[in-house]
Amino acid sequence: MMKRMELLKSILLSLLVVLSLLLTWNVWSYQPASEPYDESQTTVENVSIAEERTTADLIQPSRFLVHGEVAVSGTTDENNIATLTSLMQEWNVYNIQQNFSFDEAEFKDIVHGSNRIELMYPADVPFTAYRDIITFENSSLPEDAFDRVVIDLSGQEDAPFTIYFVHYDNRVVYEGRVDATYLENLNNVVVSNAASTFTPYFAHEAGDRIIHLPVERREYIKYLYKMSTIDINLFRRALFQDPDAVTLNQFGAARDQYFDQSSNLMEVDRNHHTLSYVNPSAEMSTVGRSGELFQKSRRFVNEHEGWVDDYHLYELDAMNQQVDYKMHVQGLPVFNDNGAADIYQEWGETRIHQYVRSFLSIQVEFPNEDDTVSLGSGYDAIEAIESIEDYDPEKLQDVTVGYYMTKNSNDNTYTLDPVWYYKYNDSWARVPVIGGGDPVGLE
Structure with a gap:
C-alpha cells in the first residue's frame, strides 16, 4: 500500500512539472491578437531642432564674491565662474544638515562675513538637481532649494572646511563639510589673487538684504548680432501629437495659429520671433517639488533638442509650476521686452501647459x-x-x-x-x- 502511494505521488509530481513547463511556454510564446503597437499614435514625433543641455549647462551662478578680511571682490565673467565651479565639481560634500542656530546678525555673517566665497544664483536651485553638478556623499538630500552657496575659508588649513547652502529670503541654511585637501588649490586659483583680478564691490543695505555692487564705472x-530663425515646422512636429492633422490659420504676415482636434494651440508672432504653445487639457497644476519641476522642464526641451545659444535657469517657481530660462552673453543676462531672449514653461500635474519661447538663434556676431x-x-x-x-x-x-x-x-x-x-x-x-x-x- 505504501509503495502504491509513493508511485501515485511520483506520477502527480511529474504531471505538475509538465503542466508548469507548458504554462511557461505559453507565457513566453503568447502574442496578443490586437493590432501592433504604433508608437507614433502615443508619442510626439522625434525632432532635433538644435542641442540638448545638461544640468550643469543650465544652472550657473550669476556672479561670485570673494569676501576678504577688509575688501570684497567679485566677478560676473563666465570664464572666472567656470574656473571656480570646475574646482567644486571635484569635491565630495558630506554631513549635510540644516543649521537652526543663528539669529539675523549671525545669518548675515554666514553669508557675507570675511574669508568667504559667495556664489549667487538667480533662481532657486534644488538639491536634487545640484547633485548633477557637485558630488554629495549623502544618499538622501533635503527636498529643498537654495539660491546661494557660501564657502567658509576661515577654518584651520588641515581641517575640513564648511560649505553653506542658503535660501536668502527664507533664511534657511544647510551646511556640509569638504575635505581640507581641496582648500589649498581653491586658495591658489581663486582667492589669493582676487583683489587684483576681480572687481572691487561695496555693500548696500536694502531692507533686510545686503546687495553687493561694483565700486567703479566699467x-x-x-x-551686434545677425540672427537666424528656427523653422516653425520643427516645433509643429515636436509639439503636436499628430503634426499632419494640424490646421493653420494665418492672420496677415506676422501672426500664425496652429491647432489640432485636442484644442492644442501654437501661436507664432513673426514680428517678435516668439511662439506660444498651450495644451489646455493639461491637468491643473499643484504645488510640486522644485527638483522634479526643473528636471521635467529640462527633459521637455531636450526631447526636441530645443536649446539654442547659451540659456541659464533664471526663475524656478515650484508654487506655480513655472520655469524661465534666459539667454546669456558673456555671462550676463539678456533682456527683451517681447520675450525674444527667454524660454518659459508652465506645467500641469504631469504635462506641459504652456511653452513660450524665442525661435531666434545667433548666426553671426x-x-x-x-x-x-x-x-x-x-x-x-x-x-x-x-x-x-x-x-x-x-x-x-x-x-x-x-x-x-x-x-x-x-x-x-x-x-x-x-x-x-x-x-x-x-x-x-x-x-x-x-x-x-x-x-x-x-x-
Missing part, C-alpha cells in the same frame, strides 16, 4: 571692440533706483548689469546694449536715469 562691449559703453558704477545705479517715486527698499531684491536686446528696423540684426537692471517686487526692469533720458550708461 567699459562694456555693445554687441559682428564684433567691434571700439563700440563700447561706459556703464555707471553701482553707486550710480543705486542713486537712480532710490530716485524712483514711492521706492520701497524692502522690495529691492537684486541689481545687475544685463544686455537689452532690440531688433534693428532694416534687417534681421539685433543690438545688445549693456544696461543696469534691478529686480523689484519679483519683476526685472531697467534702472531709470535721473532726470530721464537713455538708461545706457546712466548718463
